[in-house]
Amino acid sequence: MGRSSGTKRAILDAALELAATRGITGTTMDDVAERAGVAKGSLYYNFSSKDQLFEALLEEGVGALAENLRAARGxxxxxxxxxxxxxxxxxxxxxxxxLAKLMASEIFRTDRAWQKTLFALRHEALAVFAEAIAEASSGASAPGAQPSGAQGADAGTPASGASTIMAASxxxxxLMSGLEWLVFEPERGRDEVAAAILASLSGAFAPR
Amino acid sequence: MGRSSGTKRAILDAALELAATRGITGTTMDDVAERAGVAKGSLYYNFSSKDQLFEALLEEGVGALAENLRAARGxxxxxxxxxxxxxxxxxxxxxxxxLAKLMASEIFRTDRAWQKTLFALRHEALAVFAEAIAEASSGASAPGAQPSGAQGADAGTPASGASTIMAASxxxxxLMSGLEWLVFEPERGRDEVAAAILASLSGAFAPR
Structure with missing residues (x-):
């Protein structure tokens, strides 16, 4: 976020706050104008329709996420x-x-006007994970290092085709443990949560 | 599902179909009556309000899930x-x-009339995972089996307190790879998807 400024920024922020509580369907352009403190004319000058407004909001959020992930991976x-x-x-x-909650509820909907944009951006964010996974799987794990007797072993080299499924995983x-933390267990520290997620992905409870 | 029958079943199914497309906020009791093919009097005889209807729907779905998970674990x-x-x-x-999509978009909302019910049921479903994880972590992994040099090792015994975070993970x-499969990659087989998820959780790309 933080790429738009002034009126546009106020509108986007108001739309996000409202949608987080009421859902996108339950949010009207009148609500957005009121919350943002802008006249309806100004709202429609910036965004010609509610669909366009939410498309811009998701585009900004998911687009920034993909960039952010690429930068973090370096x-x-x-x-x-x-x-x-x-x-x-x-x-x-x-x-x-x-925004994370809104994304969680929007990324699997296939009936929205902004479906194509969101699909492309979602794909871009997942691709950063898929690339890292494909590479880590082929490079880091020695043959026979996979859990013996576990069905997981049937995935062969997990890089083989199913890396988008693994990326989604x-x-x-x-996403889910992050929201679990923020919504229900905010007393935990960020590093504790990150460590628990990494433990769950590093075979902490799989046979060795 | 499948516990209610007749009119009640038709109403619940209609409400789910509509909410999956329009969201709960975008679904009215009039829409539900029309889709279910029942009179409004009959609808309100079975469910006194829209809140009560969706609470029943989520209660049935998440409750059945927790039972189902317990049975599968055996x-x-x-x-x-x-x-x-x-x-x-x-x-x-x-x-x-x-139902999975609806759950994904509802479980982190804190503004709904059915919040308490959903929280309790969500907790119940996660608890089945948390128990299995705490047990598997303490029993299955030998000391030193955790990834060396990975921050994941800082989780100590992952069973220690953060098992709800790991369960959410x-x-x-x-949830996410299942929906990714169904919505965007339906050509994949069920076992391939299960294997990819298990590989991602069994340290397939973690150092050993």
Whole structure:
């Protein structure tokens, strides 16, 4: 966030706050104008419709996320790349829980006007994870290092095609435990939460 | 699902279909009556308000999920328990993707009339995972088996207090990759998806 300024920024922030409470469907352009403290003419001058407003909001949020993830990964490889990505995603969720909740409820809807934009951006964010996973899987784990007797072993090299599913798995792990932390267990520290997520992804309860 | 029958069942199914498309806020009691093909008097005879209707819907869905997870785990322990739970949750998501989407967008809202009910049920479903994780972590992993040099090692015994965060992590991993599969990559097989999720949780890309 933070790319728009002034009236546009006030409108986007008001729309996000309202949608986090009432959902997008329950939010009207009248509500947004009132919350943002702008005249309706000014609202429509900036965003021609509610669809356009929420498309811009999600585009800004998910687009910034993908950039942020790429920057966090930098030149790291293997497990260090996964650690950096998990930490960066967790920090984004903590910085804007309303947007994270909105994303969680929007990314699997297929009936929205902004579906294509969101699909492309979502894909871009997941791709950062998928790349790191494919690389870490092929590079870091020695043959035979996979859990014996576990069905997980059937995935073969997990890099083989299913890395978007694995990326979604890691993304979902961070999103859900991040929201669990912020909404229900805010007394926990950020590093404790990050460590618990990384433990769940590093085979802490899998056979060795 | 499948516990209510006749008119009540038709109403619950209609409400779920509508909410999956329009969100709960965008769904009116008039819409539900029309979709279910029942008179408004009959609708209100069964559910006194929209809040009561959606509370019943989520209660049925999440309650059935917790029961289902307990049954799937049975007497399994360690990694086998985690495998069984991941498979069972994935199958529930595949059996009712609309309900899974609705759950994903409702479980972190704190402004709903049915908040307390949903919180208790969500906690119950997560507890099944948390128990299995605490047990698997303490029993299955030998000392020193945790990734060296990874921050994950700082979690100590991951069973120590943060097991609800780890449970949310595993739950989120299954929920998000399950929906990713159903919505965007339906050509994949169920076992391939389950294997990819289990690989992501078994340290496939973590150092050993």
């Amino acid at each position: 030149t790291l490889v293997g497990w260090e790349a996964i650690e950096a990505l998990v930490g960066a995603l967790l920090d984004r969720i903590a910085a804007n829980a309303s 890691v993304f979902g792990a961070v | 007497t399994l322990v360690g990694w086998e328990a985690i495998e069984a739970l991941v498979g069972a949750l994935l199958d529930r998501i595949a059996a009712n993707a609309s 595993v739950f989120g991993a299954v």
